[in-house]
Amino acid sequence: MKFPAPVALAQAVPQLPTGQGWWFEPKFDGHRMVLWRQDDGIRLQSRSGRDVTDAWMDLARAARDLPAVTVLDGEAIVYVSGAVDFGAAQARAASNPLRAVKLAAQWPASFAAWDILVHPELGDVRSRPYETRRALLLGVLQELGPPLQAVPATDDRATALLWYEALRPQGVEGLVAKHASSPYRAGRIWKKLRHADTVDAEVVGYTGRPSRPRALAVRLPDGRTALSQPVSAQIAAQAAAQLTGSPPVRRAQTDTGAVYEAVEPGLLVEVLAGTTRHSVVTVTRLR
Template sequence: MDWPVSVALAQAVPTLPTGKDLHYEPKFDGHRLVLWRDEETVRLQSRSGRDVTAVWMDLAIAGLQLPAGTILDGEGIVYVDGRVDFGAAQSRASSTPARARELAARWPAHLALFDILRHPVHGDVRGVPYVARRRFLEELLEGNGIGPPLQAVPTTTDVATARIWYESLHGIGIEGLVVKVGSSVYRGGSRQWRKVRHAETVDAAVVGYTGPAARPRHLAVRLPDGRTALSQTLTAPLSAQVAPRLVAAGRVRRARTRAGDAYSAAQVDLVVEVLAGTTRHAVVTVTRVR
Protein backbone atom coordinates (compact mmCIF):
# COMPACT_ATOMS: atom_id res chain seq x y z
CA MET A 1 0.00 0.00 0.00
CA ASP A 2 1.51 3.31 -1.08
CA TRP A 3 1.80 6.42 1.07
CA PRO A 4 -0.36 8.48 1.31
CA VAL A 5 -3.53 6.45 1.28
CA SER A 6 -6.89 7.89 0.19
CA VAL A 7 -9.36 7.76 3.09
CA ALA A 8 -13.06 6.89 3.04
CA LEU A 9 -15.41 9.80 3.73
CA ALA A 10 -18.95 10.31 5.00
CA GLN A 11 -21.99 12.05 3.49
CA ALA A 12 -24.02 14.24 5.85
CA VAL A 13 -27.68 13.28 6.23
CA PRO A 14 -30.37 15.14 8.22
CA THR A 15 -31.81 12.16 10.11
CA LEU A 16 -30.50 8.91 11.54
CA PRO A 17 -30.57 6.14 8.91
CA THR A 18 -32.25 2.88 9.91
CA GLY A 19 -32.42 -0.52 8.26
CA LYS A 20 -30.70 -3.87 8.01
CA ASP A 21 -26.94 -4.36 8.35
CA LEU A 22 -26.26 -0.85 9.68
CA HIS A 23 -23.56 -0.19 12.27
CA TYR A 24 -23.47 3.01 14.33
CA GLU A 25 -20.40 4.71 15.78
CA PRO A 26 -20.02 7.94 17.80
CA LYS A 27 -18.45 10.70 15.69
CA PHE A 28 -15.52 12.29 17.50
CA ASP A 29 -14.60 15.90 16.72
CA GLY A 30 -10.89 16.00 16.01
CA HIS A 31 -8.41 15.55 13.18
CA ARG A 32 -8.46 12.58 10.80
CA LEU A 33 -5.27 10.55 11.15
CA VAL A 34 -4.00 7.40 9.49
CA LEU A 35 -1.39 5.54 11.56
CA TRP A 36 1.29 3.65 9.61
CA ARG A 37 3.34 1.16 11.65
CA ASP A 38 6.43 0.45 9.57
CA GLU A 39 9.24 -1.97 10.32
CA GLU A 40 11.18 0.56 12.36
CA THR A 41 8.93 3.51 13.07
CA VAL A 42 5.42 5.02 13.04
CA ARG A 43 4.16 7.73 10.72
CA LEU A 44 0.91 9.65 10.91
CA GLN A 45 -0.90 10.89 7.82
CA SER A 46 -3.54 13.62 7.66
CA ARG A 47 -6.72 13.33 5.62
CA SER A 48 -5.09 15.38 2.85
CA GLY A 49 -2.05 13.09 2.80
CA ARG A 50 0.48 15.23 4.70
CA ASP A 51 2.97 13.69 7.12
CA VAL A 52 1.90 15.10 10.52
CA THR A 53 3.92 12.79 12.75
CA ALA A 54 5.90 15.64 14.32
CA VAL A 55 2.86 17.29 15.93
CA TRP A 56 1.23 14.03 17.09
CA MET A 57 4.41 12.44 18.40
CA ASP A 58 2.71 11.09 21.54
CA LEU A 59 0.41 9.03 19.30
CA ALA A 60 3.34 7.91 17.16
CA ILE A 61 5.13 6.64 20.26
CA ALA A 62 1.97 4.81 21.38
CA GLY A 63 1.76 3.25 17.91
CA LEU A 64 5.08 1.49 18.42
CA GLN A 65 3.14 -1.11 20.43
CA LEU A 66 1.49 -2.28 17.20
CA PRO A 67 3.04 -4.99 15.04
CA ALA A 68 4.84 -3.84 11.90
CA GLY A 69 2.68 -3.83 8.78
CA THR A 70 -0.35 -2.28 10.48
CA ILE A 71 -2.25 0.70 9.04
CA LEU A 72 -5.15 2.10 11.08
CA ASP A 73 -7.69 4.84 10.39
CA GLY A 74 -9.02 7.10 13.13
CA GLU A 75 -9.55 10.54 14.62
CA GLY A 76 -6.93 12.37 16.65
CA ILE A 77 -8.72 13.94 19.61
CA VAL A 78 -7.85 15.87 22.75
CA TYR A 79 -9.82 15.85 26.00
CA VAL A 80 -9.98 19.03 28.07
CA ASP A 81 -11.81 18.82 31.41
CA GLY A 82 -13.31 15.48 30.41
CA ARG A 83 -14.72 16.78 27.13
CA VAL A 84 -13.59 16.26 23.53
CA ASP A 85 -12.23 19.69 22.57
CA PHE A 86 -11.85 20.41 18.88
CA GLY A 87 -10.08 23.70 19.59
CA ALA A 88 -7.36 21.83 21.48
CA ALA A 89 -6.98 19.36 18.60
CA GLN A 90 -6.83 22.25 16.14
CA SER A 91 -4.14 23.94 18.21
CA ARG A 92 -2.11 20.75 18.18
CA ALA A 93 -2.51 20.23 14.44
CA SER A 94 -1.46 23.78 13.58
CA SER A 95 1.44 24.03 16.05
CA THR A 96 5.18 23.69 15.56
CA PRO A 97 6.80 20.45 16.76
CA ALA A 98 8.21 22.26 19.80
CA ARG A 99 4.86 23.75 20.70
CA ALA A 100 3.18 20.38 20.08
CA ARG A 101 5.40 18.81 22.75
CA GLU A 102 4.30 21.47 25.23
CA LEU A 103 0.64 20.90 24.39
CA ALA A 104 1.04 17.12 24.63
CA ALA A 105 2.46 17.45 28.14
CA ARG A 106 -0.64 19.36 29.23
CA TRP A 107 -3.33 17.70 27.08
CA PRO A 108 -2.21 14.30 25.73
CA ALA A 109 -3.83 13.17 22.50
CA HIS A 110 -5.93 10.06 21.94
CA LEU A 111 -6.55 8.20 18.70
CA ALA A 112 -10.17 7.07 18.32
CA LEU A 113 -9.77 4.16 15.90
CA PHE A 114 -12.59 3.10 13.61
CA ASP A 115 -11.00 1.09 10.79
CA ILE A 116 -8.03 -0.99 9.73
CA LEU A 117 -6.61 -0.75 6.21
CA ARG A 118 -3.71 -3.15 6.52
CA HIS A 119 -3.40 -6.08 8.89
CA PRO A 120 0.05 -7.45 9.84
CA VAL A 121 -1.03 -11.00 8.93
CA HIS A 122 -3.86 -10.61 6.41
CA GLY A 123 -2.31 -7.71 4.49
CA ASP A 124 -4.48 -5.13 2.70
CA VAL A 125 -7.99 -5.62 4.11
CA ARG A 126 -9.75 -2.70 2.42
CA GLY A 127 -11.57 -5.19 0.20
CA VAL A 128 -13.14 -7.19 3.03
CA PRO A 129 -16.49 -6.25 4.65
CA TYR A 130 -16.65 -3.71 7.46
CA VAL A 131 -17.73 -6.36 10.00
CA ALA A 132 -14.56 -8.36 9.28
CA ARG A 133 -12.34 -5.27 9.41
CA ARG A 134 -13.91 -4.30 12.72
CA ARG A 135 -13.19 -7.76 14.12
CA PHE A 136 -9.58 -7.55 12.91
CA LEU A 137 -9.22 -4.15 14.60
CA GLU A 138 -10.57 -5.32 17.95
CA GLU A 139 -8.54 -8.54 17.93
CA LEU A 140 -5.37 -6.67 17.00
CA LEU A 141 -5.70 -4.19 19.86
CA GLU A 142 -6.75 -6.80 22.41
CA GLY A 143 -4.20 -9.37 21.30
CA ASN A 144 -1.34 -6.90 21.72
CA GLY A 145 -2.61 -5.51 25.03
CA ILE A 146 -3.12 -2.05 23.57
CA GLY A 147 -5.32 0.49 25.32
CA PRO A 148 -5.58 4.29 25.57
CA PRO A 149 -4.41 6.47 23.99
CA LEU A 150 -5.13 4.03 21.14
CA GLN A 151 -8.69 2.76 21.43
CA ALA A 152 -11.44 1.51 19.11
CA VAL A 153 -14.57 3.64 19.01
CA PRO A 154 -17.75 1.95 20.30
CA THR A 155 -20.08 0.41 17.74
CA THR A 156 -23.61 -0.97 17.83
CA THR A 157 -26.23 -2.36 15.47
CA ASP A 158 -29.05 -1.42 17.86
CA VAL A 159 -30.87 1.74 16.76
CA ALA A 160 -32.17 2.45 20.27
CA THR A 161 -28.63 2.39 21.65
CA ALA A 162 -27.46 4.63 18.80
CA ARG A 163 -30.18 7.17 19.63
CA ILE A 164 -29.12 7.14 23.30
CA TRP A 165 -25.53 7.79 22.24
CA TYR A 166 -26.66 10.60 19.97
CA GLU A 167 -28.55 12.35 22.76
CA SER A 168 -26.36 11.59 25.77
CA LEU A 169 -22.83 11.96 24.41
CA HIS A 170 -23.31 15.43 22.92
CA GLY A 171 -22.45 16.95 26.30
CA ILE A 172 -18.92 15.54 26.22
CA GLY A 173 -18.14 16.78 22.73
CA ILE A 174 -19.35 13.89 20.54
CA GLU A 175 -20.72 15.65 17.47
CA GLY A 176 -23.02 12.93 16.17
CA LEU A 177 -22.96 9.44 14.68
CA VAL A 178 -21.37 7.72 11.69
CA VAL A 179 -23.35 4.93 10.02
CA LYS A 180 -21.72 2.13 8.02
CA VAL A 181 -23.07 -0.85 6.11
CA GLY A 182 -21.73 -4.08 7.57
CA SER A 183 -21.09 -5.67 4.17
CA SER A 184 -19.33 -2.63 2.68
CA VAL A 185 -15.67 -2.55 1.68
CA TYR A 186 -13.35 0.41 2.31
CA ARG A 187 -13.31 2.78 -0.68
CA GLY A 188 -10.85 5.65 -0.39
CA GLY A 189 -12.17 9.01 -1.60
CA SER A 190 -15.76 7.80 -1.63
CA ARG A 191 -18.45 9.24 0.64
CA GLN A 192 -19.65 5.73 1.38
CA TRP A 193 -20.47 6.32 5.05
CA ARG A 194 -23.24 8.53 6.39
CA LYS A 195 -23.03 10.95 9.27
CA VAL A 196 -25.70 12.73 11.27
CA ARG A 197 -24.66 15.67 13.41
CA HIS A 198 -26.40 17.62 16.13
CA ALA A 199 -28.06 20.45 14.28
CA GLU A 200 -30.50 23.27 14.71
CA THR A 201 -33.07 24.72 12.33
CA VAL A 202 -32.29 28.24 11.16
CA ASP A 203 -33.53 30.58 8.44
CA ALA A 204 -31.04 31.38 5.70
CA ALA A 205 -31.20 33.84 2.81
CA VAL A 206 -30.68 32.37 -0.64
CA VAL A 207 -27.89 34.18 -2.47
CA GLY A 208 -27.33 31.84 -5.39
CA TYR A 209 -27.38 28.29 -6.71
CA THR A 210 -25.52 25.69 -8.75
CA GLY A 211 -26.78 24.06 -11.91
CA PRO A 212 -29.40 25.63 -14.20
CA ALA A 213 -31.88 28.07 -12.65
CA ALA A 214 -34.77 25.95 -13.91
CA ARG A 215 -33.45 22.90 -12.11
CA PRO A 216 -31.02 23.96 -9.34
CA ARG A 217 -28.85 21.31 -7.74
CA HIS A 218 -27.68 23.21 -4.64
CA LEU A 219 -28.57 26.54 -3.07
CA ALA A 220 -25.98 29.01 -1.88
CA VAL A 221 -27.26 30.41 1.42
CA ARG A 222 -26.07 33.03 3.88
CA LEU A 223 -26.20 31.61 7.40
CA PRO A 224 -26.97 33.72 10.50
CA ASP A 225 -23.27 33.93 11.42
CA GLY A 226 -22.47 35.48 8.02
CA ARG A 227 -21.02 32.40 6.34
CA THR A 228 -22.08 31.60 2.81
CA ALA A 229 -22.30 27.87 2.14
CA LEU A 230 -23.70 25.49 -0.44
CA SER A 231 -26.54 23.27 0.65
CA GLN A 232 -26.63 19.53 0.28
CA THR A 233 -28.22 18.34 -2.98
CA LEU A 234 -31.82 19.55 -3.19
CA THR A 235 -34.63 17.02 -3.34
CA ALA A 236 -36.64 17.07 -6.58
CA PRO A 237 -39.71 18.74 -4.95
CA LEU A 238 -37.60 21.49 -3.35
CA SER A 239 -35.73 22.09 -6.60
CA ALA A 240 -39.02 22.47 -8.47
CA GLN A 241 -40.38 24.80 -5.79
CA VAL A 242 -37.49 27.29 -5.84
CA ALA A 243 -36.78 27.15 -9.59
CA PRO A 244 -39.38 29.78 -10.67
CA ARG A 245 -37.93 32.31 -8.21
CA LEU A 246 -34.42 31.69 -9.45
CA VAL A 247 -35.42 31.97 -13.10
CA ALA A 248 -37.21 35.25 -12.36
CA ALA A 249 -34.06 36.63 -10.70
CA GLY A 250 -32.51 36.96 -14.13
CA ARG A 251 -28.89 37.98 -14.45
CA VAL A 252 -26.31 36.16 -12.34
CA ARG A 253 -22.58 36.45 -11.68
CA ARG A 254 -20.00 33.85 -10.71
CA ALA A 255 -19.02 33.75 -7.06
CA ARG A 256 -17.39 31.47 -4.52
CA THR A 257 -18.03 30.60 -0.91
CA ARG A 258 -15.23 31.06 1.64
CA ALA A 259 -14.54 27.35 1.25
CA GLY A 260 -13.93 27.91 -2.47
CA ASP A 261 -17.13 26.35 -3.86
CA ALA A 262 -18.33 28.06 -7.05
CA TYR A 263 -21.96 29.12 -7.55
CA SER A 264 -24.15 31.48 -9.57
CA ALA A 265 -24.88 34.52 -7.38
CA ALA A 266 -28.35 35.98 -7.83
CA GLN A 267 -30.47 38.71 -6.27
CA VAL A 268 -33.52 36.79 -5.13
CA ASP A 269 -35.96 37.48 -2.31
CA LEU A 270 -36.04 33.95 -0.97
CA VAL A 271 -35.54 32.50 2.51
CA VAL A 272 -35.29 28.80 3.28
CA GLU A 273 -35.28 26.80 6.49
CA VAL A 274 -32.14 24.73 6.87
CA LEU A 275 -30.52 22.28 9.21
CA ALA A 276 -27.16 23.89 9.86
CA GLY A 277 -24.40 21.91 11.56
CA THR A 278 -23.61 23.33 14.98
CA THR A 279 -19.97 22.25 14.72
CA ARG A 280 -17.27 24.08 12.76
CA HIS A 281 -18.58 22.57 9.51
CA ALA A 282 -21.02 24.53 7.35
CA VAL A 283 -23.15 21.45 6.60
CA VAL A 284 -26.46 22.79 5.30
CA THR A 285 -29.56 20.78 4.41
CA VAL A 286 -32.61 22.64 3.11
CA THR A 287 -35.81 21.41 4.71
CA ARG A 288 -38.41 23.81 3.27
CA VAL A 289 -39.05 27.21 1.70
CA ARG A 290 -40.18 29.88 4.14
Protein backbone atom coordinates (compact mmCIF):
# COMPACT_ATOMS: atom_id res chain seq x y z
CA MET A 1 0.00 0.00 0.00
CA LYS A 2 1.35 3.39 -1.01
CA PHE A 3 1.38 6.59 1.03
CA PRO A 4 -1.02 8.34 1.31
CA ALA A 5 -3.91 5.92 1.70
CA PRO A 6 -7.43 6.93 0.64
CA VAL A 7 -9.61 6.88 3.75
CA ALA A 8 -13.07 5.59 4.52
CA LEU A 9 -15.62 8.20 5.60
CA ALA A 10 -18.99 8.28 7.31
CA GLN A 11 -22.31 9.68 6.13
CA ALA A 12 -24.40 11.64 8.63
CA VAL A 13 -27.71 9.98 9.52
CA PRO A 14 -30.57 11.11 11.80
CA GLN A 15 -30.60 7.83 13.75
CA LEU A 16 -28.53 4.68 14.15
CA PRO A 17 -29.20 1.85 11.70
CA THR A 18 -31.20 -1.13 12.92
CA GLY A 19 -30.99 -4.80 12.03
CA GLN A 20 -28.37 -7.50 12.31
CA GLY A 21 -24.65 -7.09 11.79
CA TRP A 22 -24.08 -3.49 12.92
CA TRP A 23 -21.25 -2.44 15.22
CA PHE A 24 -21.05 0.93 16.93
CA GLU A 25 -18.06 3.01 18.04
CA PRO A 26 -17.83 6.34 19.90
CA LYS A 27 -16.89 9.23 17.62
CA PHE A 28 -14.08 11.17 19.25
CA ASP A 29 -13.71 14.86 18.43
CA GLY A 30 -10.18 15.11 17.09
CA HIS A 31 -8.16 15.03 13.87
CA ARG A 32 -8.35 12.08 11.51
CA MET A 33 -5.03 10.31 11.19
CA VAL A 34 -3.57 7.29 9.44
CA LEU A 35 -0.54 6.02 11.36
CA TRP A 36 2.17 4.31 9.27
CA ARG A 37 4.75 2.20 11.13
CA GLN A 38 7.19 1.40 8.34
CA ASP A 39 10.51 -0.42 8.29
CA ASP A 40 12.36 2.86 7.95
CA GLY A 41 10.35 5.03 10.33
CA ILE A 42 6.98 6.56 11.16
CA ARG A 43 4.69 8.68 9.02
CA LEU A 44 1.43 10.26 10.10
CA GLN A 45 -1.14 11.07 7.44
CA SER A 46 -4.02 13.53 7.62
CA ARG A 47 -7.44 12.89 6.17
CA SER A 48 -6.51 14.83 3.03
CA GLY A 49 -3.31 12.82 2.57
CA ARG A 50 -0.78 15.33 3.91
CA ASP A 51 2.21 14.21 5.97
CA VAL A 52 1.58 15.70 9.44
CA THR A 53 4.28 13.85 11.38
CA ASP A 54 6.02 17.04 12.55
CA ALA A 55 2.88 18.29 14.31
CA TRP A 56 2.35 15.04 16.22
CA MET A 57 5.83 13.85 17.16
CA ASP A 58 4.65 12.45 20.51
CA LEU A 59 2.38 10.04 18.64
CA ALA A 60 5.17 9.26 16.17
CA ARG A 61 7.44 8.27 19.05
CA ALA A 62 4.73 6.08 20.58
CA ALA A 63 4.18 4.39 17.23
CA ARG A 64 7.72 2.96 17.34
CA ASP A 65 6.34 0.30 19.69
CA LEU A 66 4.10 -1.07 16.95
CA PRO A 67 5.33 -4.02 14.87
CA ALA A 68 7.07 -2.93 11.69
CA VAL A 69 4.87 -2.56 8.61
CA THR A 70 1.64 -1.73 10.40
CA VAL A 71 -0.87 0.87 9.24
CA LEU A 72 -3.69 2.00 11.52
CA ASP A 73 -6.59 4.37 10.96
CA GLY A 74 -7.99 6.48 13.76
CA GLU A 75 -8.24 9.86 15.41
CA ALA A 76 -5.59 12.03 17.05
CA ILE A 77 -7.19 13.51 20.14
CA VAL A 78 -6.13 15.76 22.99
CA TYR A 79 -7.56 15.62 26.51
CA VAL A 80 -7.88 18.84 28.50
CA SER A 81 -9.27 18.63 32.05
CA GLY A 82 -10.40 15.06 31.46
CA ALA A 83 -12.39 15.70 28.28
CA VAL A 84 -11.57 15.51 24.60
CA ASP A 85 -10.87 19.06 23.39
CA PHE A 86 -11.20 19.62 19.66
CA GLY A 87 -9.76 23.12 19.92
CA ALA A 88 -6.57 21.74 21.45
CA ALA A 89 -6.27 19.15 18.68
CA GLN A 90 -6.95 21.82 16.09
CA ALA A 91 -4.23 24.04 17.55
CA ARG A 92 -1.76 21.17 17.39
CA ALA A 93 -2.63 20.33 13.78
CA ALA A 94 -2.08 23.93 12.73
CA SER A 95 1.24 24.31 14.60
CA ASN A 96 4.76 24.47 13.27
CA PRO A 97 7.16 21.87 14.72
CA LEU A 98 8.49 24.13 17.50
CA ARG A 99 5.03 25.17 18.62
CA ALA A 100 3.84 21.55 18.43
CA VAL A 101 6.56 20.46 20.85
CA LYS A 102 5.41 23.07 23.38
CA LEU A 103 1.77 22.06 23.01
CA ALA A 104 2.64 18.37 23.34
CA ALA A 105 4.41 19.07 26.63
CA GLN A 106 1.30 20.81 27.96
CA TRP A 107 -1.37 18.53 26.48
CA PRO A 108 -0.01 15.22 25.12
CA ALA A 109 -1.94 13.61 22.30
CA SER A 110 -3.59 10.21 22.20
CA PHE A 111 -4.39 8.03 19.21
CA ALA A 112 -7.85 6.42 19.18
CA ALA A 113 -7.43 3.56 16.69
CA TRP A 114 -10.50 2.13 15.03
CA ASP A 115 -9.17 0.17 12.08
CA ILE A 116 -6.14 -1.62 10.71
CA LEU A 117 -5.24 -1.35 7.03
CA VAL A 118 -1.95 -3.23 6.96
CA HIS A 119 -1.14 -6.06 9.37
CA PRO A 120 2.53 -6.85 10.14
CA GLU A 121 2.07 -10.52 9.20
CA LEU A 122 -0.92 -10.56 6.84
CA GLY A 123 -0.19 -7.45 4.81
CA ASP A 124 -3.01 -5.37 3.34
CA VAL A 125 -6.23 -6.41 5.13
CA ARG A 126 -8.59 -3.74 3.81
CA SER A 127 -10.64 -6.30 1.87
CA ARG A 128 -11.39 -8.31 4.99
CA PRO A 129 -14.64 -7.81 6.94
CA TYR A 130 -14.86 -5.25 9.72
CA GLU A 131 -15.18 -7.94 12.41
CA THR A 132 -11.97 -9.59 11.21
CA ARG A 133 -10.09 -6.31 11.06
CA ARG A 134 -11.35 -5.40 14.51
CA ALA A 135 -9.91 -8.61 15.96
CA LEU A 136 -6.59 -7.99 14.17
CA LEU A 137 -6.48 -4.43 15.50
CA LEU A 138 -7.00 -5.58 19.08
CA GLY A 139 -4.31 -8.20 18.63
CA VAL A 140 -1.75 -5.65 17.45
CA LEU A 141 -2.54 -3.24 20.30
CA GLN A 142 -2.98 -5.74 23.13
CA GLU A 143 0.59 -5.37 24.44
CA LEU A 144 0.51 -1.59 24.20
CA GLY A 145 -1.22 1.09 26.20
CA PRO A 146 -1.78 4.83 26.11
CA PRO A 147 -1.35 6.86 24.05
CA LEU A 148 -2.17 4.16 21.44
CA GLN A 149 -5.53 2.57 22.16
CA ALA A 150 -8.41 0.97 20.28
CA VAL A 151 -11.76 2.73 20.47
CA PRO A 152 -14.51 0.79 22.27
CA ALA A 153 -16.99 -1.05 20.06
CA THR A 154 -20.27 -2.86 20.66
CA ASP A 155 -22.78 -4.74 18.54
CA ASP A 156 -25.57 -3.91 21.00
CA ARG A 157 -27.58 -0.91 19.82
CA ALA A 158 -28.94 -0.17 23.30
CA THR A 159 -25.43 0.01 24.72
CA ALA A 160 -24.39 2.31 21.88
CA LEU A 161 -27.26 4.69 22.59
CA LEU A 162 -26.26 4.72 26.25
CA TRP A 163 -22.74 5.70 25.17
CA TYR A 164 -24.24 8.40 22.97
CA GLU A 165 -25.75 10.16 25.97
CA ALA A 166 -23.34 9.24 28.76
CA LEU A 167 -20.07 10.05 27.00
CA ARG A 168 -21.03 13.44 25.64
CA PRO A 169 -19.56 15.39 28.61
CA GLN A 170 -16.22 13.68 27.92
CA GLY A 171 -16.03 15.16 24.44
CA VAL A 172 -17.47 12.23 22.46
CA GLU A 173 -19.42 13.89 19.65
CA GLY A 174 -21.51 10.91 18.57
CA LEU A 175 -21.37 7.38 17.22
CA VAL A 176 -20.16 5.66 14.06
CA ALA A 177 -21.94 2.56 12.76
CA LYS A 178 -20.07 -0.05 10.69
CA HIS A 179 -21.41 -3.28 9.29
CA ALA A 180 -19.66 -6.46 10.39
CA SER A 181 -19.23 -7.71 6.82
CA SER A 182 -17.99 -4.47 5.28
CA PRO A 183 -14.47 -4.14 3.85
CA TYR A 184 -12.43 -0.96 4.22
CA ARG A 185 -12.57 1.28 1.18
CA ALA A 186 -12.51 4.96 0.32
CA GLY A 187 -15.80 6.82 0.35
CA ARG A 188 -18.73 7.20 2.71
CA ILE A 189 -19.17 3.58 3.73
CA TRP A 190 -20.03 4.15 7.41
CA LYS A 191 -22.90 5.93 9.19
CA LYS A 192 -22.47 8.62 11.86
CA LEU A 193 -24.86 10.08 14.38
CA ARG A 194 -23.67 13.36 15.90
CA HIS A 195 -24.86 15.61 18.69
CA ALA A 196 -23.84 18.78 16.90
CA ASP A 197 -26.40 20.41 14.62
CA THR A 198 -23.92 20.55 11.76
CA VAL A 199 -23.35 18.83 8.42
CA ASP A 200 -20.18 18.14 6.47
CA ALA A 201 -19.47 20.13 3.33
CA GLU A 202 -16.65 19.84 0.82
CA VAL A 203 -14.55 22.92 0.08
CA VAL A 204 -14.45 23.56 -3.67
CA GLY A 205 -13.01 27.07 -3.65
CA TYR A 206 -12.55 30.37 -1.88
CA THR A 207 -12.71 34.13 -2.23
CA GLY A 208 -9.83 36.42 -1.34
CA ARG A 209 -6.26 35.14 -1.34
CA PRO A 210 -5.27 31.50 -0.75
CA SER A 211 -3.03 32.72 2.09
CA ARG A 212 -5.99 34.52 3.69
CA PRO A 213 -9.33 33.30 2.32
CA ARG A 214 -12.26 35.57 3.10
CA ALA A 215 -14.99 33.00 2.46
CA LEU A 216 -15.13 29.37 1.38
CA ALA A 217 -17.15 27.91 -1.46
CA VAL A 218 -18.61 24.58 -0.34
CA ARG A 219 -20.51 21.71 -1.89
CA LEU A 220 -23.39 20.81 0.42
CA PRO A 221 -24.71 17.26 1.00
CA ASP A 222 -27.59 17.85 -1.43
CA GLY A 223 -25.14 18.75 -4.21
CA ARG A 224 -25.66 22.52 -4.14
CA THR A 225 -22.66 24.84 -4.14
CA ALA A 226 -22.78 27.88 -1.88
CA LEU A 227 -20.47 30.58 -0.56
CA SER A 228 -19.91 30.77 3.18
CA GLN A 229 -20.18 33.84 5.30
CA PRO A 230 -16.76 35.44 5.97
CA VAL A 231 -14.78 32.92 7.99
CA SER A 232 -13.02 33.66 11.28
CA ALA A 233 -9.31 34.41 11.38
CA GLN A 234 -8.66 31.00 12.95
CA ILE A 235 -10.55 29.09 10.25
CA ALA A 236 -8.95 31.22 7.53
CA ALA A 237 -5.46 30.40 8.83
CA GLN A 238 -6.23 26.68 9.02
CA ALA A 239 -7.74 26.65 5.53
CA ALA A 240 -4.82 28.63 4.15
CA ALA A 241 -2.40 25.92 5.25
CA GLN A 242 -4.03 23.59 2.74
CA LEU A 243 -5.27 26.03 0.10
CA THR A 244 -1.84 27.58 -0.38
CA GLY A 245 -0.62 24.25 -1.74
CA SER A 246 -3.64 23.92 -4.03
CA PRO A 247 -3.48 26.67 -6.66
CA PRO A 248 -6.80 27.70 -8.23
CA VAL A 249 -7.95 25.55 -11.11
CA ARG A 250 -10.32 28.13 -12.58
CA ARG A 251 -12.95 30.64 -11.66
CA ALA A 252 -16.38 29.26 -10.99
CA GLN A 253 -19.81 30.29 -9.74
CA THR A 254 -22.07 29.04 -7.00
CA ASP A 255 -25.66 28.08 -7.75
CA THR A 256 -26.67 31.69 -7.09
CA GLY A 257 -23.94 33.17 -9.29
CA ALA A 258 -21.35 34.17 -6.69
CA VAL A 259 -17.84 33.99 -8.17
CA TYR A 260 -15.02 32.12 -6.43
CA GLU A 261 -11.59 30.63 -7.14
CA ALA A 262 -12.09 26.89 -7.62
CA VAL A 263 -9.69 24.30 -6.19
CA GLU A 264 -9.56 20.54 -6.27
CA PRO A 265 -11.86 19.08 -3.58
CA GLY A 266 -10.28 17.40 -0.58
CA LEU A 267 -10.78 19.76 2.35
CA LEU A 268 -13.87 19.14 4.48
CA VAL A 269 -15.59 21.59 6.83
CA GLU A 270 -18.58 21.57 9.15
CA VAL A 271 -21.35 24.08 8.50
CA LEU A 272 -24.36 24.92 10.63
CA ALA A 273 -27.21 22.74 9.45
CA GLY A 274 -29.74 25.55 9.80
CA THR A 275 -27.86 27.74 7.33
CA THR A 276 -27.80 25.22 4.48
CA ARG A 277 -31.29 26.24 3.41
CA HIS A 278 -29.89 29.58 2.33
CA SER A 279 -27.44 30.68 -0.34
CA VAL A 280 -24.83 31.65 2.26
CA VAL A 281 -23.73 29.12 4.90
CA THR A 282 -21.82 29.39 8.16
CA VAL A 283 -18.59 27.40 8.54
CA THR A 284 -17.98 26.31 12.13
CA ARG A 285 -14.69 24.46 11.75
CA LEU A 286 -12.42 22.39 9.51
CA ARG A 287 -12.60 18.61 9.60
